[in-house]
Amino acid sequence: MSTVTLIVFNYDRCIEQYLYLAFQTYYGMVAERAAGLVKKIHIYHPYGSVGSLPWYGGTQTSPFGHEPGAGELLKLAGGIKTFTEGTDPTSSDITAIRAKVLAADRLLFLGFAFHRLNLQLLWDASKRQASPARCWATGKNISVNDRDEIAKELVALGWIPRPPLGSTSPAPN
Secondary structure, three states: OOOOEEEOOOOOOHHHHHHHHHHHHHHOOOHHHHHHHHHHOEEEOOOEOOOEOOOOOOOOEOOOOOOOOHHHHHHHHOOEOOHHHHOOOOOOOHHHHHHHHHHOOEEEEOOOOOOHHHHHHHOOHHHOOOOOOEEEEOOOOOOHHHHHHHHHHHHHOOOOOOOOOOOOOOOOO
16 A cells, blocks of 8 residues: 655645645545545644644644634744754654655655755754655756755765766766
């Protein structure tokens, strides 16, 4: 059985809401069934989120698109983590995220800018474990120089093998 894991670096719940509504709209599912399917997807927000969606459940919920008042806003802000909180294995999902990344057959990066700190969050470079996964990434408007820098960073972290000499892109894995 294949498993889908999403690691979302945004605080919003857009992907959850989109999938919930898409299952209903495109597949004619009732709301409860759509919610159940979305809940089966492993979704991690390393830097927290602005509460759970009401259909998802949880202790601090906020409807999608809702504009909270001051008191509610302060409560929701408590679900947002600073970078150091997001990378602390004792107060975040970083250990589970890294295990999922390491166990993946395929990794797909959508809208991911490859910031060094986010890469370090996904991958424990100190263990020097090579990723067995095949990787794909979107890269609209990323210059050749930036692609080279990203490739160097991925090699340094041990995610990919060294790019071939004279190449501007990483070797496929």
